[in-house]
Amino acid sequence: MNTPIIVAIVEDKDDIRQSLAILVNGADGFVCKQTYVNAEDALDDLTRYPVDVVLMDIDLPGMNGIECVRLLKPRHPDMQFMMCTIYDEEEKVFEALKAGANSFILKRSSPARLLDAIRELHDGGSPMSSSIARKVVGSFFNVPAPAEAERNTELDILTPREREILGRLSKGYSHKEVADELFVSPTTVRKHIFNIYEKLQVHTKVAAVNKYLNRTNL
Amino acid sequence: MNTPIIVAIVEDKDDIRQSLAILVNGADGFVCKQTYVNAEDALDDLTRYPVDVVLMDIDLPGMNGIECVRLLKPRHPDMQFMMCTIYDEEEKVFEALKAGANSFILKRSSPARLLDAIRELHDGGSPMSSSIARKVVGSFFNVPAPAEAERNTELDILTPREREILGRLSKGYSHKEVADELFVSPTTVRKHIFNIYEKLQVHTKVAAVNKYLNRTNL
DNA sequence: GGCTCAATACTCCATTTGTATGATTTTTGC
DNA sequence: GCAAAAATCATACAAATGGAGTATTGAGCC
Known part of the structure; x- marks a missing residue:
């Protein structure tokens, strides 16, 4: 052995x-x-x-x-x-x-x-x-269409703008970097982020990104 | 019968x-x-x-x-x-x-x-x-076979302690929360995190967590 | 018109975080 | 046992972030 x-x-x-x-x-x-x-x-x-x-x-x-x-x-x-x-x-x-x-x-x-x-x-x-x-x-006999991945319904309560910002946060961007990319002031970005936190019931970037990426309960 | x-x-x-x-x-x-x-x-x-x-x-x-x-x-x-x-x-x-x-x-x-x-x-x-x-x-799992060669070797350069801390960061914990869980001072945690950043070539939590979770190409 | 909501923007404050420098103790490999 | 690596802790400073309140504008709706 x-x-x-x-x-x-x-x-x-x-x-x-x-x-x-x-x-x-x-x-x-x-x-x-x-x-x-x-x-x-x-x-x-x-x-x-x-x-x-x-x-x-x-x-x-x-x-x-x-x-x-x-x-x-x-x-x-x-x-x-x-x-x-x-x-x-x-x-x-x-x-x-x-x-x-x-x-x-x-x-x-x-x-x-x-x-x-x-x-x-x-x-x-x-x-x-x-x-x-x-x-x-x-499953091979009837040529199955690959089912599409299950979405996270929590994200539906976010506005398009909020999702856009959250998406950039998920790449590791700072407030300022997001602001520059979207041509708005960093203050605005922060306000959006604050609203996102409220809606998703989180208090940090990482937690929000986890929800965004459907990794809610790591 | x-x-x-x-x-x-x-x-x-x-x-x-x-x-x-x-x-x-x-x-x-x-x-x-x-x-x-x-x-x-x-x-x-x-x-x-x-x-x-x-x-x-x-x-x-x-x-x-x-x-x-x-x-x-x-x-x-x-x-x-x-x-x-x-x-x-x-x-x-x-x-x-x-x-x-x-x-x-x-x-x-x-x-x-x-x-x-x-x-x-x-x-x-x-x-x-x-x-x-x-x-x-x-045939269902379409990972182009990163069999052994091109694994995520980046995590291998981290020490067990560093991986442990990074794992907790991925849950959205703060420095202090990690410190409390591991019974060490927040300073120590910050030092570890700093070392992690250097090894992974990142400067933020979200970016580090992305590497940890293999989400480099968001 | 009045209402709501989304998006924009500002200020102020406390906390967290990122970076730097330095040091001590444990563990581990040879 | 010694050298290297890992883990521990401290101090200090600047930047980023989280939290709260307030305000303006425009779009869509009843």
Whole structure:
């Protein structure tokens, strides 16, 4: 046995998370030292301390597992994400695939099957529960139009001008730089920003930009 | 065991075809009375006498297995096609999926796995060898493969502590809030942030967070 | 006409942040 | 054990930012 497969678990339910950890740690060739009860913690920690395979629950309090994958995958393309779900909800599956998930299993899968799946995933496969695979396979038959991304309705309450300014803030511009670009006074920009903060219920640039970029609950 | 799953086999190589038939007929709940050595015969016969599941070789003399599926599937939408192939050739996989194939397995799969797969297929699943699934899954996530070479190496030059602080900044925290969370003085946090700015070549929080979140090209 | 809203603009003030310089203690790699 | 890297803290100053109040103009609506 050479180096074990390093596994992380993101699952809010205590019993399930612990069972999974025990299963993984009890098997030869696997080790799991990183478990998380929510996506926020996982995102933060896994960015800094990547692992080989992440077992990610989809339905998490706060940020869901799919969002978490969407943020983590670009940072660590080699990290493999196995989505764990109770039901094979169609939309979720495709959403997760687009976010960069590599594998899908139903929680009712047997322990042996789960371990096999982790190994397969680590070896470059994409193990999937077959009912989920059916949905994916079926999507090819009817040439699906790539669904457009879900918008953030919060931004709708902003005026066009406010969105324009917020967009520039998201690039890291200062008040003055935005003002120069839009040919208005810095005071005006500040007033707009103040109004934006009120509408979005934030108090800092970074928080506002997070909402603008749909990263509301990092 | 109620009604057995009726299986047909389309495979030009005598030894493989016969082994498969023996395997299927020897197992409880399966029966295979229809085997074909080419796509033309299968097309003709299966049109008149449909079965539950068809094990279809892709590389056949004359008409290939994919063409055969393309013609048969519309006539019998409930008939399930399991493509059997030696290599997981990418183009072939997608071509077959579009033709209406439901399942994919590599010929080197174990007999037990094959029988499981047939049963799953009949039960509405789409069992796939995981390396094939990987191709399918990968087709959804269109990151031009920053596999290893051109990763976001910028974050690698940060120390763990710096990444930790940057992570908190990305949530919209102020210097003081970060300091309180990490039990250090605000001065220390500011020093870290300053060092981060130098390494990332930025001068504001928003710009740093953008790099952290890989959003360089807004 | 009167009303509302968006966009523009100003002032004043307190706080936060960015930059610079310097220093001490821990950790880590060889 | 030593040298390098990382983490810690301090002081100081200038710039940027967040917050509050006020005001003018023009567009659209009833």
